[in-house]
Amino acid sequence: MSSTHPDDHRASRHDTDPTDRNADPKPEADPAIGTAPAIGTAPAIGTAPAIGTAPAMDTAPAMDTAPAIDAAPTKRVLVLGFGNPGRADDGLGPRFVERVEALGLRGVTTSVDYQLNIEHADLVAQHDIVLFVDAATDAEEPFYLRTLAPASSAPTVSSHHVPPAVIVSLARDCYDARPRAFVVGIRAHDLDRFHEGLTEEAEFNLERALAHVIPLLAGERDFP
Amino acid sequence: MKKITIDPLTRVEGHGKVTIHLDDAGDVKEARLHIIEFRGFERFILGRPFWEVPVIVQRLCGICPVSHHLAAAKAMDRIVGGEQLTPTAEKMRRLMHYGQIFQSHALHFFHLSSPDLLFGTDGSAASAFAAPREQRHVLAVAKSFPELGRQGILMRKFGQEVIQATAGKKIHGTGAIPGGVNRNLSVEARDHLRKDADQMIRWSKKAVAVARDFTMDHLLEIATFGAFDSNHLSLVRPRDGALELYDGVLRAIDKDGKTLVDGLEDQRYLEALSEEVRPWTYMKFPFLKTLGPQHGWYRVGPLARLNTCRFVPSPEAEAARIEFQAVTHQKPNNVTMAYHWARMIELLHAGEVIRDLLDDADLQGEDLVTQGPRREEAVGIIEAPRGTLIHHYRVDRNDQVTMCNLIVSTTHNNEPMNQAIMRVAQDTLAKKPEITEGLLNGIEVAVRAYDPCLSCATHAMGKMPLQVQVVDAHGAVAAERIRSHELDAP
Incomplete structure (x- = not known):
């Protein structure tokens, strides 16, 4: 049994290896840690923008036939939709992303998932602007676009x-x-049914949200 | 008798309500973890065509859909007479399953339980290793240990990528079908995963070290915290008793390691196991028939598996298991908090299995499906991340499911979680029917060690956070406290 005091686990912000029981205050970096993420092929932050490509494990490639619309080339934008398309309007996020993906906007990466989890931090970290797109039941009609600050608690x-x-x-x-992070909350009306497809009201709200957000993604207008 | 209620539990997968019952002398007599979500999935599945089941049952849970997918697929293999899978099908499923184990264990450790381990003591005797309230979340881990946090993120991501490569999607995939699989592993996917496999093993070893050091540094507190003797149950490999998570035979031992059940084929699980219903919860209480409900309950999951197996069939994890077992002098480990160390040893094992499987050319084979004489009843058992998962079905001649019984990992651990809560309450309350922060936190730390998924256990989806009540000898609520989703909320 180690004699190390339990409080030794209360490491500082820079004491990054809790497995090293006799760590030097400035330990040598683990060569495997601190390098670019080994998983996934997206470029590290600060490298050339991922134009027209998507991380291999997260999205399908953009449609070849879609017209390319130029976006500001220095910004890597991620549109991350989440929700369960099998629960009616909960599919708003995925549908939004489907529509954006079909446009083939340069510099815009898309991704869809049923729910957000910690690994999405890896994807988010590789972009300059991130839009989280979700169905919202307590939002104003037809949608909202809000800036998002990092959480201070969990x-x-x-x-x-x-x-x-x-x-x-x-x-x-x-x-x-x-x-820079934003949330696009599109007003949903039915999340209870086991049904694939949006309600008429949600379809209307989706169109309004797309009409507002696409010019931002295309670089025709600036994000707020 | 007095009763204490805690509601909701945080950082567990689901919503729990806890009542602590006191006797006339004010001592803790019993603790109950109530599951108040409706259990309905077995009814929902009736009438569905059997080939849909491996896909439908994944809707039970967003965290371990692969476990339900594979347990159901194993049962349906037998329905179509295809339980002797082709090498490609068996290895694709095994790879999928160990990817699931890897991502789930990494997620639980880094996201849910690491604050308990990394932030030391709050200074009170009752919750000697509980993190201070303001640090009990993944963001505090990320802030204080950013590299460790990043490793956790990337390990979870790696496991999800293994699942996507084998099941087609990270959530609600379709890879396993009755009698086999519907795809092999592409060379591109294999190479993509291969380049990261060694890194995952290195990081897994670090995670083992974190859990080991926490355990060894707090051995005295841990030995009594939520600790109790129990039986243990899991699948093991038939020929040699090795740790086996995808397909094996049932083995159960008692607290001292004496064999209670051994070599029992999955189709015969009902010969050994039964379930008791109690009126205050939707979650049943499984037990070994030979010992009855009072003495026959058992633990499942990582701790139970390391206790029941004779060895771990991968070198790095086996070395870790030997070190783990030395603490209890090769006897079964009955310490609740040892789950964390055991879970990380399994994480390491899963990493080794994935790495080795990726070198197997059978994964690129073309023979994917087999079948044989049709059956009308079948059982599929798998070791899910949280423990033994049993799917049992009957299918009629019209291919429709007529009976479904699911015994999920958290249900097996029902009585052990009640026992753990009772021990914490006995150590904390000291005849004062007061729900202190130490009691709340102690209960959560104890329950969290089992990594329960209360969504799975009640077969309902949703955000389900803990409520604690103290009930006196006359049934009156003496104290109550509710904890919401928000950690900062009162």
Whole structure:
């Protein structure tokens, strides 16, 4: 049994290896840690923008036939939709992303998942601007676009779903990445049925949200 | 009798309510973890065509859909007479399953339990190793240990990529079908995963070290915290008793290591196991028939598996298991908090299995499906991340499911979690029916060690956070406290 005092685990911000029981105050970096993430092929932050490509494991490639619309070339934008398309309007996020992906916007990466989890911090950290797109039941009609600050506490008790603000916070603390983050909340009306397809009201709201957000993604207008 | 209620539990997968019952003398007599979500999935599945089941049952859970997918697929293999899978199918499923183990263990450790381990003591005797309240979340881990946090993120991501490569999607995939699989592993996917496999093993070893050091540094507190003797149950490899998570025979031992059940084929699980229903919860209480409900309950999951197996069939994890077992002098480990160390040893094992499987050319084979004489009843058992998972079905001649019984990992651990809560309450309350922060935190730390998924256990989805009540000898609520989703909320 080690004689190390329990408080030794209370490491400082820079004491990054809790497995090293006799760590020097400035330990040598693990050559495997601190390098670019080994998983995934997206470029490290600060390298050339990922134009027209998407991380291999997260999205399908953009449609070849879609017209390319120029975006500001220096910004890497991620549109991350989440929700369950099998629960009616909960599919708003994925549908939004589907529509954006079909446009083939340069510099815009898309990704879809059922729910957010910690690994999305890795994806978020590789972009300059991130839009989280979700169905919203308590939002104003037809949608809202809000800036998102990193979470200061953890408003979650389960790993089944991690809120966007926590993802942004993890990207900041684990990757030293500070993308501008936004939430697009599209008003939903039916999340209870086991049904694929949006309600008429949600379809209407989706169109309004797309009409507002696409010019931002295309670089025709600036993000707020 | 007095009763204490805690609601909700945080950082567990689901919503729990806890009542602590006191006797006339004010001592803790019993603790109950109530599951108040409705259990309905077995009814929902009735009438569905059997080939849909491996896909449908994944909707039970967003964290371990692969476990339900594979347990159901194993049962349906037998329905179509295809339980002797082709090498490609068996190895694709095995790879998928160990990817699931890897991502789930990494997620639980880094996201849910690491604050308990990394932030030391809050100074109170009752919760000697509980993290201070303001540090009990993954963001504090990320801030204080950013590299460790990043490793956790990338390990979870790696496991998800293994699942996507084998099941087609990270969540709700379709890779396993009755009698086999619907795809092999592409060379591109294999190479993509291969380049990171060694890194995952290195990081897994670091995670083992974190859990080991925490355990060894707090051995005295841990030995009594939520600790109790129990039986243990899991699958093991038939020929040699090795740790086996995808397919094996049932083995159970008692607290001292004496064999209670051995070599029992999955189709015969009902010969050994039964379930008791109690009126205050939707979650049943499984037990070994030979010992009855009072003495026959058992633990499942990483701790139970390391206790029941004779060895771990991968070198790095086996070395870690030997070190783990030395603490209890080769006897079964009955310490609740030892789950964390055991879980990380399994994480390492899963990493080694994935790495080795990726070198197997059978994964690129073309023979994917087999079948044989049709059956009308079948059982599929798998060792899910949280423990033994049993799927049992009957299918009629019209291919429709007529009976479904699921015994999920968290249900097996029902009585052990009640026992753990009772021990914490006995150590904390000291005849004062007061729900202190130490009691709340102690209960959560104890329950969290089992990594329960209360969503799975009740077969309901949703955000489900803990409520604690103290009930006196006359049934009156003496104290109550509710903890919401928000950690900062009162």
